Amino acid sequence: MAEVLVTGGSGYIGSWCTLALLSAGFSVRTTVRDLEREPQVREMLRRGGADPGASLRVMRADLGADEGWAEAAAGCDAVLHVASPTLTQVPRTDDEMVRPAIDGTLRVLRAARDGGVRRVVMTSAIGAIAYGHPPRDTPFTERDWTNVDAGIAPYQKSKTLAERAAWDFVAGEPLELATVNPTGVLGPVLGPDYSPSLGSIARMLDGEMPALLKFATGYVDVRDVASLHLLAMTEPAAAGERFIATAGHSLWLRDVAAILRERLGERAAKVPTREMPLWVARGLARVNPQMRSLRALLGRDLDATSAKAERLLGWKARPIEDTITETAESLLALKK
Template identity: 50%
Template sequence: MDPHASKDLVLVTGGNGFVGSHVVVRLLRDGHRVRTTVRSAERAADVRAELEVAGVDPDGRLEIVSARLDTDDGWPDAVAGCTHVLHVASPFPSGTPADDDEVIVPARDGTLRVLRAARDGGVRRAVLTSSFAAIGYSPKPGGVYDETDWTDPADDNTAYIKSKTIAERAAWDFIAAEGGGLELAVVNPGGIFGPVLGPRLSSSTGIVKAMLEGRLPVVPPLHFGLVDVRDVADIHLRAMTHPGAAGERFLAGSGTSISFLQMARILAEHLGERAARVPTRELTADQVRQAARTDPSLRESVSQLGRVPQLNTAKARTMLGWTPRDPVATIIDTAESLYALGLVNTPDPQAP
């Protein structure tokens, strides 16, 4: 008898992404059978390479299939036989779109496509990876955010921030109106850092790489919530299995906000000469506003100037028993993983 035959099958969307790969790793380590989607068959090799870096042997418990968020093709087969779906995949813009709908529509429609397939396939529960962007990008007196808060899509935020809010709202509306027997839980992480498993970096880990390479001589005076990618994987599994998690959102963060300059100082303190090129100065608020007039990528920075958001994660800690790592350890582990994989470009000693 196959020793894995009695294990539930879990679908993870976007298994070659930063969060998705860590979710797959954690599921396999916990003994689950896993099916994961990638946008194209060529990406399957990325998933297996990331598992090798993580030191995980799938042992016949991993299936990799192709399915895209912009088409129905492949999703009925992807969810077939699965008890749970962890919808981690989400489009992230490479630049500033000409029209916000270029980001919002794929995020919303992709989420609904996965949930619809999960419902039709008899899946028990779906866990959606949303974001703090859907909770804390509208001003709030005191700046302490929890799961009862929502970012207003009408506020002057970037297309990505709007997309996370609109996609999550659409998910809850779908479950209420058409969900049938499908349960939904949502995870809302802050900025996600932690060990990288491959060369394709997220925007967050790319910031650490840029700091170490000296490509960020100065940083904006911004604060943000931070969470370790391994803790994000952990909270997904807890939201997947806890009986009381259905119908709930869970904010995931270390609780204490950190600035880019504080992050650079942590790198400098713990990495010594390897962090010799990290930034040591902040722009002023006026300098950020001035630069944003010609650089659309700084639009989000302007809207967050002067804000120090605090993430109240008591719900996840109390209900799910979730405990996040120390953010200092997360930042150092991010950098160490970049160095371990040879992803930090060091200066050529022979260069003039």
């Protein structure tokens, strides 16, 4: 049975990738920074419908250190590099986020190369594609790269430079690479770790978002992100390619809020109905650290297309309206 390493097994996308691999019959190794999280990882997988038993090995490895990576990757057929460095506070400088992202990616790639891995699939982001550009009327594609010199937020800069470092690394190595670049990731919750986009849904439901910010982006179901990782890992045509993961066209936050109110009724009573004026939002973004990273997005539509993944790999995303509903249902159930 083929064995696959998933970095960041306790994370939102990592846990769903692990579930997809186990369901497809693979043995999985997954990394966590602290082995005390192993019971939590296994419990998350049970919530997702899997009881992995011996088919899963949880191993300690931290993106910020060399220890553990050689053992984790040795003998694996493929690596899904999903993990990303996390910060507990807003970075004071870009390098606080950028440098760990690049160094962590290169650690994983070196371990994969030295361990005889055939292909690495790296979880990048739409943040490496659609930021720092002037307004446009056409969707972003995999040919686009974020302009890191355009004053973008540290997170998008880190994703862009880490992905570029990965492509530069494999250019001189016998190692195949594919990247998956999701838009806003939504879907059922398995544990306390979930995506920033999902956090926005939670704040809407809880009434913590008094007004809706005006920007539009794509969204995609985490289960479809996981399935695209598996296709990028197994399909010969995926080697050397980037793949945007998004379901249909972008949605404004007001569209997301309308879907929640329509589908959930009274349970979405706290979801805001009004949109914050742009001039107010831009003013708040100057002084609010949490909003500062959204300043460049205000008033913008970051539409993107998954036509390449659909054409080359046969990938298809489920309707985003269903995903938004299941996201909300899952978050509400988590509180019970």
